Amino acid sequence: MKGRLDNVTLVSDKKILNTTKQLIEIKGIIAEPSSIAALAAANKLADKLKEKKAVING
Secondary structure, three states, rough: OOOOOOOOOOOOOHHHHHHHHHHHHHOOOOHHHHHHHHHHHHOOOOOEHHHOOOOOOO
């Protein structure tokens, strides 16, 4: 996969659980934790992602 990825971001289980809780509280959406890992990573990189295009795969 070298040469095809610009970035890989690791997120903790705690971050995934916190993001799950936020998604439920704010949007009323319940999703499987492995899918929320991508959203947790995007939240972690929010400052870097401003004004940029990103592909988020969960």
